Amino acid sequence: MRSLLAGLLLIASDAAALSCVQPTIADSFARAENMPEVVYLLKGTLTFDERLLPETDMLNEGWTPSPIAARFEGFALNTNGFTTPYNRAVSLQTLCVGPWCGGAASGEEAIIFAKVVGPDLVIEAPACGGTIFYNVTRDMEQQAVACMNGDCSAGQPNIICYEDGACVAE
Numbered sequence: 001m002r003s004l005l006a007g008l009l010l011i012a013s014d015a016a017a018l019s020c021v022q023p024t025i026a027d028s029f030a031r032a033e034n035m036p037e038v039v040y041l042l043k044g045t046l047t048f049d050e051r052l053l054p055e056t057d058m059l060n061e062g063w064t065p066s067p068i069a070a071r072f073e074g075f076a077l078n079t080n081g082f083t084t085p086y087n088r089a090v091s092l093q094t095l096c097v098g099p100w101c102g103g104a105a106s107g108e109e110a111i112i113f114a115k116v117v118g119p120d121l122v123i124e125a126p127a128c129g130g131t132i133f134y135n136v137t138r139d140m141e142q143q144a145v146a147c148m149n150g151d152c153s154a155g156q157p158n159i160i161c162y163e164d165g166a167c168v169a170e
Contacts, residue, residue: 019130025140028130029108029147037115041144042076043082043136046092046123047106054094065101069091070123072112081145090114090121097127110134111144151166 021145023031035091050069070092075082094102102125111133114123133140146152 002047022106023128023130025111025133025143026152027146028133029152031130032113032115035115037117039113039115040086040150041077042072042074042086042114043077043109043141043144044072044086044112045107045109046090046104046112046132046157047071047073048092048104048108052123053103054096056099056101060097060161061146063096063168065094065096066113067122068094071120072107072114072123077148079125079145079149082141088121090123093122093125100127104132109136111136111140126147138139 028042032041048068052066052068054065068091070090071088072090073087074085076084076086078084092104096102104123104125112123112136113131114121116122143152
């Protein structure tokens with residue numbers, strides 16, 4: 001019986017993983033509006049040395065990796081869209097939850113939430129995402145513009161839940 005329990009504990013520890021709900025542009029915009037820092041919404045590419053990204057470390061929980069020097073090239077959001085050219089050095093800060101850390105991809109187009117910290121622009125990459133959105137679509141861009149213009153509900157499905165607990169998106 002003890003070996004069965006030990007085996008089950010081993011399987012449970014091996015299966016441990018971080019489970020996250022994928023945020024939307026609207027979710028992240030709402031979070032950014034409530035931050036004390038100024039947050040820029042950018043679309044473009046972030047370039048940096050990917051070898052500097054932290055790996056999952058089951059033995060080193062609760063740590064904060066060193067910031068990674070990076071460069072952003074693209075556009076900043078205004079009320080008309082991502083039309084303001086924006087290019088500058090930035091700092092990529094991965095954040096960890098337990099042994100799991102956020103990540104980023106160098107050279108891939110993304111919509112990015114970046115916060116101003118003193119004279120620096122910091123792009124945080126939390127373990128559960130929400131600040132860097134890859135595979136940019138027109139819908140994502142329209143959602144960002146709608147949020148900038150005060151309507152963060154645009155593009156979001158209307159969810160209706162019934163008394164029996166079933167929910168559907170319209």
